[in-house]
Amino acid sequence: MLERIPIRIRLSLGHAVWMALIFVAIGIGVHRVVEDSVLQSLDTTLWTSAKTIRDAQLGQRARHSPFPDPLYWESIVDEFFGGQRYVRAYAQLVDTSGIVRARSNTHISLQVTPGALSRAEHGLETYESFPLASGGELRQLTLPIMRQGKFTGELIQVGSSMTASLNTINSVNMMLWVTLGLGLIITIIFGYLLTRWSFKPVARVTHEVSRLGFTDNFERRLKLPAADDELRVLVETFNEMLGRIEDAFGRLRRFAGDVSHELRTPISVLRGEAELALRRERSPAEYQESLVTIRGEAEQMSSIVENLLLLARAQGQAISIDWEEVELRRFVSDLENMVKKDFKERSVQLKINLNQLEEKQVRMASGYFVLALKNILLNACKHSSSGQCVDFEVREESGYVLFTIRDYGEGIPESALPYIFDMFYRADTARNRGSGGVGIGLSLAKALVALHHGNIEVTSQSGQGAAFTVYLPCAGTIDTLKSVGSVRKTLDRSKKFIRRPHRFLTPLVKWLKHI
Numbered sequence: 001m002l003e004r005i006p007i008r009i010r011l012s013l014g015h016a017v018w019m020a021l022i023f024v025a026i027g028i029g030v031h032r033v034v035e036d037s038v039l040q041s042l043d044t045t046l047w048t049s050a051k052t053i054r055d056a057q058l059g060q061r062a063r064h065s066p067f068p069d070p071l072y073w074e075s076i077v078d079e080f081f082g083g084q085r086y087v088r089a090y091a092q093l094v095d096t097s098g099i100v101r102a103r104s105n106t107h108i109s110l111q112v113t114p115g116a117l118s119r120a121e122h123g124l125e126t127y128e129s130f131p132l133a134s135g136g137e138l139r140q141l142t143l144p145i146m147r148q149g150k151f152t153g154e155l156i157q158v159g160s161s162m163t164a165s166l167n168t169i170n171s172v173n174m175m176l177w178v179t180l181g182l183g184l185i186i187t188i189i190f191g192y193l194l195t196r197w198s199f200k201p202v203a204r205v206t207h208e209v210s211r212l213g214f215t216d217n218f219e220r221r222l223k224l225p226a227a228d229d230e231l232r233v234l235v236e237t238f239n240e241m242l243g244r245i246e247d248a249f250g251r252l253r254r255f256a257g258d259v260s261h262e263l264r265t266p267i268s269v270l271r272g273e274a275e276l277a278l279r280r281e282r283s284p285a286e287y288q289e290s291l292v293t294i295r296g297e298a299e300q301m302s303s304i305v306e307n308l309l310l311l312a313r314a315q316g317q318a319i320s321i322d323w324e325e326v327e328l329r330r331f332v333s334d335l336e337n338m339v340k341k342d343f344k345e346r347s348v349q350l351k352i353n354l355n356q357l358e359e360k361q362v363r364m365a366s367g368y369f370v371l372a373l374k375n376i377l378l379n380a381c382k383h384s385s386s387g388q389c390v391d392f393e394v395r396e397e398s399g400y401v402l403f404t405i406r407d408y409g410e411g412i413p414e415s416a417l418p419y420i421f422d423m424f425y426r427a428d429t430a431r432n433r434g435s436g437g438v439g440i441g442l443s444l445a446k447a448l449v450a451l452h453h454g455n456i457e458v459t460s461q462s463g464q465g466a467a468f469t470v471y472l473p474c475a476g477t478i479d480t481l482k483s484v485g486s487v488r489k490t491l492d493r494s495k496k497f498i499r500r501p502h503r504f505l506t507p508l509v510k511w512l513k514h515i
Contacts, residue, residue: 007199008192008195008196008199011191011195012188012191012192012195015187015188015191015195016184016187016188016191019184019187019188019191020184023180023183023184024180026180027176027177027180030172030176031169031172031173031176034168034169034172034173035169038165038168038169039139039165041165042139042160042162042165043127043139043141045160046127046139046140046141046158046159046160047125047141047143049091049158050091050125050141050143050156050157050158051143053091053093053156053158054143054145054156090103090104090108090110090158090159090160091103091104091156091157091158091159092104092109092110092156092157093154093155093156093157094110094112094154094155094157095153095154095155096112096117096120096153096154096155098112101154108138108159110138110140110157110159111128111130111140112142112155112157113126113128113142115128116128116142116155119142119144120142120144120151120155121144121151123144123146123149123151124144125141125142125143125144126141126142127139127140127141128140128142129162132161136161136162136163136166137161137162137163137166138159138160138161138162139159139160139161139162139165140157140158140159141157141158141159142155142156142157143155143156143157143158144156201225201231202231205222205231205234205235205238208222208223209222209238219246220242221239221242222235222238222239222242223235224236224239251419251422254422263301263304266297266298266300266301267297267301269293269294269297270294270297270298273290273293273294273297274290274294276290277290304440307440307441307444308423308440310444311423311440311443311444311447314368314444314447314448314450314451319368319451321365321368321451321452322365323363323364323365324363324364324365324366325361325362325363326361326362326363326364326366327358327359327360327361327362328354328357328358328359328360328361328362328394328401329354329358329359331362331364331366331370332352332354332392332394334366334370335370335373335374335377336350336352338370338374339374339377339378339381342378342381343381343390346381346382346384346386347386347387348381348384348386348387348388348389348390349388349389349390350377350389350390350392351389351390351391351392352392352393352394353391353392353393353394354394355393355394355395355396357394357395357396357401360396360401362401362472362474363474364452364472365451365452368448368451368452369448369449369452369472371444371445371448372444372445372446372448372449372470373403373405373445373470375441375442375444375445376405376441376442376445376456376468376470377390377392377405378441379441379442379468380405380406380407380409380466380468381407383407383409383410383465383466384407384408384409385409388407388408388409389408390405390406390407390408391404391405391406391407392404392405393406396474399473399474400454400471400472400473400474401471401472401473401474402469402470402471402472403469403470403472404467404468404469404470405467405468405469405470406465406466406467406468407465407466407467408464408465409465409466410462410463410465411460411461411462411463411464411465411466412458412460412462412466413462414460414461414462417458417460420442420458421442421443421446421456422443423440423443445470449470449471449472452472452473453473454470454471454472454473455470455471456468456469456470456471457469457471
């Protein structure tokens with residue numbers, strides 16, 4: 001449900017909730033501190049008053065008689081409460097039987113509770129609170145009179161109305177909650193404005209991206225924010241994506257132009273031959289010559305279409321792979337027989353080095369893998385001059401079988417290396433129909449090798465030839481790669497589960513309810 005709420009409001013609400021919880025915690029804490037401080041101050045005053053009266057009573061007993069003189073005790077209380085008052089209080093002298101020996105106010109009667117008597121026998125004072133009939137509360141201290149460590153049976157009780165203290169606490173509470181309430185409102189407004197201001201760069205990025213959507217000019221880049229934060233990383237990532245899109249569009253444009261170029265020539269030849277044959281009556285030999293030309297161009301077009309179809313299926317992994325164990329010696333021999341004619345026609349020598357791996361068994365789909373290596377070998381042959389050689393080396397390294405094909409021709413320009421596996425891409429020196437091929441061979445080779453969980457790497461320097469290395473994983477390595485892929489998928493699902501657990505738990509809960 002929260003996902004339907006705009007993120008700006010979600011952030012503002014989240015900020016408001018957290019600030020409200022913090023303010024409530026602060027308010028409760030301050031309230032408890034003030035309440036404890038006020039009550040402790042009142043209790044201290046009652047204790048001071050009761051102790052002063054007890055000392056005065058004990059002094060009077062020591063000078064006169066063991067029995068209290070109420071008039072003398074009341075004069076002490078009146079002098080104490082009428083002069084320097086610690087609090088507006090009531091006091092009385094009472095024994096354990098409940099008889100009041102002296103009191104400062106006849107309108108107020110302080111209670112002697114069983115709990116206070118029990119604590120008094122052990123020489124402990126007792127603080128208690130009682131409601132008043134007139135309203136409010138009374139705070140009372142019961143202090144035992146001790147003589148030589150023994151309870152004399154008499155109690156000094158001092159009480160005071162808590163109205164002033166409660167009014168102080170209520171006033172502090174009122175001021176506190178009003179202040180915190182206003183602070184919370186101001187914080188919410190400030191949080192919303194801050195969130196709105198923080199999302200301005202996002203709105204700017206959105207506006208710039210929407211402007212890019214109306215054109216195919218992807219050379220523009222978004223302006224990076226000044227702060228090195230997540231938004232800057234987002235913009236950098238988007239700029240990198242624009243770069244990849246620009247590169248993809250460039251490849252698409254080149255592909256369209258290359259397809260048009262490759263198909264236009266045979267179509268023009270077909271049309272020209274047909275029109276030439278139809279201009280006048282010709283001999284059977286001339287018609288046969290025209291048909292041979294038409295057939296050759298049709299085969300060229302058919303080869304282009306078939307290779308494009310195979311490439312599309314390979315890149316989309318729509319080809320069913322029939323794995324088989326192939327002996328390297330037999331595989332390389334079959335591959336050599338396939339390209340022998342082309343190498344002989346161009347007077348290029350093919351040198352093969354198996355590095356004593358003749359008996360090595362490799363798991364592959366031989367039909368597709370031999371086509372991939374054949375395309376690379378023919379490409380090396382085309383770019384080699386007469387009399388040169390092409391080295392074909394097979395070796396094993398780190399769980400992979402490496403097929404390295406090296407020629408010593410004109411090499412590949414450094415600027416062309418990122419594009420040599422693109423469809424119909426050919427360096428300028430090789431872009432002619434006489435050299436054979438249409439620029440699909442390397443693209444198809446890479447796609448077919450990828451179906452075998454392998455990879456192709458190329459190194460070259462202009463004028464010094466090129467070296468293509470095909471990595472074919474062994475059977476154990478393929479299983480390891482599949483296991484790694486499975487683990488990555490599991491981790492991706494786990495991340496999705498952590499980010500969106502309800503999408504996975506809701507169907508499970510429904511299923512359990514159904515059971």
